[in-house]
Amino acid sequence: MREKYRHIYGPAMALLCTIALVLSVILTVHALAGMSLIGCGAGSSCDQVTGSRWSLLLGFLPVSSLAVGAYLALLVCILYLFFDFDKMVRKALLVLSAAIFLCCLWFIWVQAAKVKAFCPYCLSTHLCGILLFVLAVLSCRDFNRRTLLRTLGIGGALGVAYAVFQLLTTPSYRAQTGRSEAPLPIPVAAASPVVGSETAPITVALLYDYRCSHCRTIHGFLDEAVAYFGGRVAFVLCPTPLSPACNPYIPATGEDRFAGSCDLARLALGLWKADPEAFRTFDAWLFEADGKEGWYPRSPEEAEAKARELSGGVPLDGAWTADYLSRTLELFGRTTSEGRSGIPRLVYGSSWVIPEADTPEGFIEAVGKLLQLN
Numbered sequence: 396m397r398e399k400y401r402h403i404y405g406p407a408m409a410l411l412c413t414i415a416l417v418l419s420v421i422l423t424v425h426a427l428a429g430m431s432l433i434g435c436g437a438g439s440s441c442d443q444v445t446g447s448r449w450s451l452l453l454g455f456l457p458v459s460s461l462a463v464g465a466y467l468a469l470l471v472c473i474l475y476l477f478f479d480f481d482k483m484v485r486k487a488l489l490v491l492s493a494a495i496f497l498c499c500l501w502f503i504w505v506q507a508a509k510v511k512a513f514c515p516y517c518l519s520t521h522l523c524g525i526l527l528f529v530l531a532v533l534s535c536r537d538f539n540r541r542t543l544l545r546t547l548g549i550g551g552a553l554g555v556a557y558a559v560f561q562l563l564t565t566p567s568y569r570a571q572t573g574r575s576e577a578p579l580p581i582p583v584a585a586a587s588p589v590v591g592s593e594t595a596p597i598t599v600a601l602l603y604d605y606r607c608s609h610c611r612t613i614h615g616f617l618d619e620a621v622a623y624f625g626g627r628v629a630f631v632l633c634p635t636p637l638s639p640a641c642n643p644y645i646p647a648t649g650e651d652r653f654a655g656s657c658d659l660a661r662l663a664l665g666l667w668k669a670d671p672e673a674f675r676t677f678d679a680w681l682f683e684a685d686g687k688e689g690w691y692p693r694s695p696e697e698a699e700a701k702a703r704e705l706s707g708g709v710p711l712d713g714a715w716t717a718d719y720l721s722r723t724l725e726l727f728g729r730t731t732s733e734g735r736s737g738i739p740r741l742v743y744g745s746s747w748v749i750p751e752a753d754t755p756e757g758f759i760e761a762v763g764k765l766l767q768l769n
Contacts, residue, residue, distance in 0.1 A: 396537045397480045404534045405477055408527055412470045415523035418516055419462040426450065426457035432516065440652060443609070444514035446737050448569030448751050449505050452561060458502075461557075462520065465495055469527065476534075486546050489535050493550025494557070496528035501558040511608045568757025570764055571749040573732055578745050580726060582631050582719070588667045588674055591621040591629030599628060599762065600742040602635040602727055605659040606652075606692040611682045613739045613750065616758040623759050628766075632678070633723040634660035635738060641720070644728045658695035662702045664719050665711025673705040741765050 425432050425445060435441040444450065452458050472488040475481070499521035506513050535543065581600040584593045590601075601617070603610035617630050639647035641657035659681060667674035680701060681693050693701075702711070730740060730747040741748045741761065746768035750761035 396534070400480065400534050401477060404530050405473060408473045408530045408534075409470065411523045411527050411530070412466055412473055415520045415527070416463065416466040416470060418520045418523075419459045419466055422459035422516055422520075423457050423463055426459060435514075435516075440512040441514040441516065442737055443512035444506055444510050444517060446571065446749070446751075447510045448565055449509055449561070451569075453564055454566055454569070458561075462495075462498075465491060465498075469495065485535050485538075486542075489531050489543075489546045490550040490553070492524075492528040492531035493547045494553040495524045497551055497554025498557055499524040501554070501561075566757075568750060568752035568754070568760055570751070570761040571737070572764070572768060573730060573747050573749075574768065575729060575745045575747075579729060579742050579747070580722065581742055582633065582722065584629055584631050587719070588632040588664070588671065588678070589629050590617040590632065592626055593629065595627055595629035597624075597628045597743070597766065598631050599765065600633050600726060601630045602633045602723065602730075602738050602740040602742065604635055604637045604653055604656050604738060605663065605681045606656045607637065607738060609737075609751065610739045613752070613758060614682050616752070616755040619755040620759050620762055623755075624762070628762065633726065634663055634720070635723050635727050635740075636660045636720075637738065642724055642727070644724065644731055655692070655695045659693065659698050660720060661713075661716050662695075662698050662711070664716040665713065666702050666706055668712045668715050669706050669709055677702060677705055744768075 421432070422445065425435075432441065432445070435445060448454075450458060452461065469488065469491045472484050472491065475484050476488065502517060503521055506517065532543075532547075535546075538546070579600075581598060584595065584598045589598075601613075603614065621628060621630070636642050636656035636659070637645055637653040638651050638656045639645040640651065640654070641660075663674060663677055663681065666677050677698075681698065726742060727738075727740070730742055737749045739750065741750060743765050746765060748761055748765040748768075750758055752758040752761055
């Protein structure tokens with residue numbers, strides 16, 4: 396077993412652990428210093444994950460920093476075993492790899508079920524962690540069954556303990572904030588699609604994309620927020636496509652995850668100009684489940700047919716739509732900075748908030764925080 400470790404398992408584990416360690420360091424630096432990551436531009440899947448409230452432990456500690464410590468300790472064990480194939484160090488190797496393995500599965504589940512987006516840097520790290528566990532088990536398969544199961548059980552317990560701790564301590568909402576030196580050009584409520592009263596003393600612009608699952612979640616909380624604030628707050632709806640096809644602030648790199656969102660925004664705005672009531676129906680239809688498992692964004696073809704049906708075939712005002720959309724995108728550009736590029740986004744006065752909330756209460760808290768910033 397010692398010779399197999401030196402020539403096969405050990406080198407493979409050292410390589411995988413080094414890769415995972417480097418990726419974890421990169422993610423930690425990104426979280427602490429806002430370092431730019433290739434492929435993590437505004438609206439990207441990577442941006443959604445690294446900006447998620449699940450990316451921080453206790454609201455301030457990057458989870459990737461814990462991975463740095465875990466992979467560093469694992470690398471020390473791997474290198475030590477090249478010189479001394481000590482049984483206790485092998486047990487430590489197995490405990491660490493088992494804990495990392497379960498944490499990797501946990502983070503993959505969080506991305507799929509909670510964030511609903513995937514980070515290639517994170518997934519690459521998790522893949523390394525999973526392969527490390529397999530190789531660690533192979534390196535220790537000469538242990539008797541009782542020792543092997545007991546050691547794996549300790550590592551598994553550590554992994555489960557971490558997952559439970561993060562689940563219990565992650566806040567129900569998180570909001571990234573930003574501020575401009577000058578007041579931001581929020582569209583006038585009386586001449587824009589709005590949720591709430593057009594005459595409300597406080598109008599908050601909501602930037603969103605019809606192909607964004609987080610935007611869909613937040614959209615469902617608007618009426619409750621209006622009621623909570625007693626009608627004093629209204630939300631001006633600003634469809635903001637994250638597709639580089641029409642958004643000049645989105646870099647055209649790789650796959651366009653929001654392809655078609657420009658058409659959906661134009662159809663929605665054109666319908667509002669033609670018939671505000673029809674717009675409300677269309678807006679809700681774009682975000683509602685369509686009978687399939689889960690929610691899938693509407694295609695431009697489906698949306699065009701629905702808009703034509705709701706408008707009664709009346710041509711939509713393309714000039715007004717283009718002007719409104721350009722002003723919305725300008726607002727997006729002026730409130731986009733390194734580390735603060737996601738949507739949905741709330742803008743009021745000179746400040747903006749990028750809320751991440753699963754409940755109406757969390758969203759209302761985010762709105763309250765925005766109002767306090769001005």
